[in-house]
Amino acid sequence: MKAADLRGILHYTARFRDRVFVLNVDSAVLASDNFRNLLLDISVLRSLNIRIVLVHGCSVQVKALADEIKLSPSDLDGMGITDAATLRLAILASNRLAHEILMGLNDTDQRAVITNAITAHPAGILNGVDQQFTGQVDRVDVAFLETLLNQDVIPIISPLGFDGNGQTYRVNSDSVALEVSEALMANKLIHITTSNGARAAGHLSAQVSVEEADDYIRKHRSELSAPMLSKLRHGVRACRNGVQRVHIIDGTQDEALLSEIFSNEGVGTMIHANEYLAIRPAMKKDAGMIMKLIRESVESQQLAPRTRRSIEERIGDFYVFEIDRNIVGCAGLKSLHDAHPPAAELECLFVAEAHENRGIGGKLMLYAEEQARQRGARRLLALSTQAFNYFAHKGGFREGSPDMLPPSRRAAYDKSGRHSKVLFKDLT
Numbered sequence: 001m002k003a004a005d006l007r008g009i010l011h012y013t014a015r016f017r018d019r020v021f022v023l024n025v026d027s028a029v030l031a032s033d034n035f036r037n038l039l040l041d042i043s044v045l046r047s048l049n050i051r052i053v054l055v056h057g058c059s060v061q062v063k064a065l066a067d068e069i070k071l072s073p074s075d076l077d078g079m080g081i082t083d084a085a086t087l088r089l090a091i092l093a094s095n096r097l098a099h100e101i102l103m104g105l106n107d108t109d110q111r112a113v114i115t116n117a118i119t120a121h122p123a124g125i126l127n128g129v130d131q132q133f134t135g136q137v138d139r140v141d142v143a144f145l146e147t148l149l150n151q152d153v154i155p156i157i158s159p160l161g162f163d164g165n166g167q168t169y170r171v172n173s174d175s176v177a178l179e180v181s182e183a184l185m186a187n188k189l190i191h192i193t194t195s196n197g198a199r200a201a202g203h204l205s206a207q208v209s210v211e212e213a214d215d216y217i218r219k220h221r222s223e224l225s226a227p228m229l230s231k232l233r234h235g236v237r238a239c240r241n242g243v244q245r246v247h248i249i250d251g252t253q254d255e256a257l258l259s260e261i262f263s264n265e266g267v268g269t270m271i272h273a274n275e276y277l278a279i280r281p282a283m284k285k286d287a288g289m290i291m292k293l294i295r296e297s298v299e300s301q302q303l304a305p306r307t308r309r310s311i312e313e314r315i316g317d318f319y320v321f322e323i324d325r326n327i328v329g330c331a332g333l334k335s336l337h338d339a340h341p342p343a344a345e346l347e348c349l350f351v352a353e354a355h356e357n358r359g360i361g362g363k364l365m366l367y368a369e370e371q372a373r374q375r376g377a378r379r380l381l382a383l384s385t386q387a388f389n390y391f392a393h394k395g396g397f398r399e400g401s402p403d404m405l406p407p408s409r410r411a412a413y414d415k416s417g418r419h420s421k422v423l424f425k426d427l428t
């Protein structure tokens with residue numbers, strides 16, 4: 001390895017520190033020669049303080065066990081019917097696999113535990129056919145998983161769910177990985193399979209938006225294998241529900257995991273959420289939440305004080321960033337009608353502490369910039385007492401002077417006594 005590779009990784013460390021990555025490892029990868037290397041790569045991720053949750057499948061091992069005892073399993077991937085004999089095989093295969101993962105992680109000095117974090121209920125009767133012991137994920141025990149992650153422990157989640165009444169169900173590992181990623185608001189869901197996603201077929205580029213992936217599924221459904229279709233469909237749903245990136249990589253290739261995460265081009269298929277969809281115009285009912293959100297920043301003089309009424313009166317100028325329907329960030333845009341050249345002011349930019357450093361502030365800035373352009377502004381102004389470096393380094397603003405403010409805004413600026421720095425960005 002070259003020293004330059006390490007420098008490249010450094011670029012990602014701050015971005016990924018303490019973020020949750022859910023790895024969904026196919027049973028075929030666990031059975032492959034590259035399994036040990038994969039565990040080493042997981043250790044590298046842990047050394048960068050990335051929080052790992054490891055979900056695994058078991059279909060290859062169920063098939064092997066069934067061959068051993070000359071039984072035909074009713075279902076291999078947890079999507080069809082699971083009879084009592086197949087359930088017994090699935091439990092046996094899962095326990096063996098989880099044990100092997102534990103052992104492998106132990107060899108790389110990682111602490112891990114096998115969990116019972118998935119509550120499941122029966123899939124029931126579909127098209128008139130009883131699915132018997134095939135289950136559906138009902139709930140993910142988020143508090144339990146977070147306790148483990150906070151203690152630097154890797155939770156291992158097998159494709160089994162429990163109903164709390166002594167019954168175990170076979171669940172599909174793609175669904176488990178999806179539900180866990182959503183519940184933990186994971187930064188990444190990485191499907192580690194035996195192919196590089198639809199990219200391998202030359203159909204899909206390395207990075208696609210959730211809309212492109214959805215369109216691709218609709219057009220190519222019949223050409224896709226069942227496992228790939230499942231991963232793409234679950235990927236689209238994950239991105240629509242708050243997971244930022246879903247990757248599909250070939251885990252039988254050495255270094256695939258690290259190359260996918262730490263290079264711009266990647267080696268597999270990446271589906272990314274269209275995060276602008278998370279930004280929407282604020283509504284009158286959001287005014288209270290915006291006030292609550294910015295309260296501390298107003299108290300520490302990062303943001304100018306406002307009343308609920310003043311926000312309500314100009315609610316059309318505010319935008320909010322939502323995750324799981326919770327407002328976690330906001331920005332305002334005020335048109336400065338007497339400005340030459342035509343200008344608008346980006347104001348009240350705020351991101352809740354728990355969601356900082358994920359690029360949300362940057363997206364709100366870009367969104368407001370786009371809105372300003374659409375309003376005909378040729379200059380975007382921002383006034384800041386404590387975040388001027390942020391506007392300069394992350395938003396491309398330059399330091400100007402109060403003289404740049406149009407008369408109406410200058411009067412308010414002088415009256416406020418805040419002596420904010422005036423930043424500007426010319427919109428071409």
Ligand SMILES: CC(C)(COP(=O)(O)OP(=O)(O)OC[C@H]1O[C@@H](n2cnc3c(N)ncnc32)[C@H](O)[C@@H]1OP(=O)(O)O)[C@@H](O)C(=O)NCCC(=O)NCCS
Binds near residue numbers: 297383
């Ligand atoms: C400033 C703020 C909006 C940034 O939101 P965010 O979503 O965390 O920002 P991003 O994820 O786009 O960018 C994070 C980067 O900005 C840097 N940054 C955050 N606040 C900064 C500040 N006040 N000055 C300089 N850099 C800052 C972070 O260190 C991080 O740097 P890195 O990417 O090199 O690690 C948020 O911290 C906030 O709401 N602060 C309080 C209110 C405020 O000051 N608003 C702006 C005044 S109008």
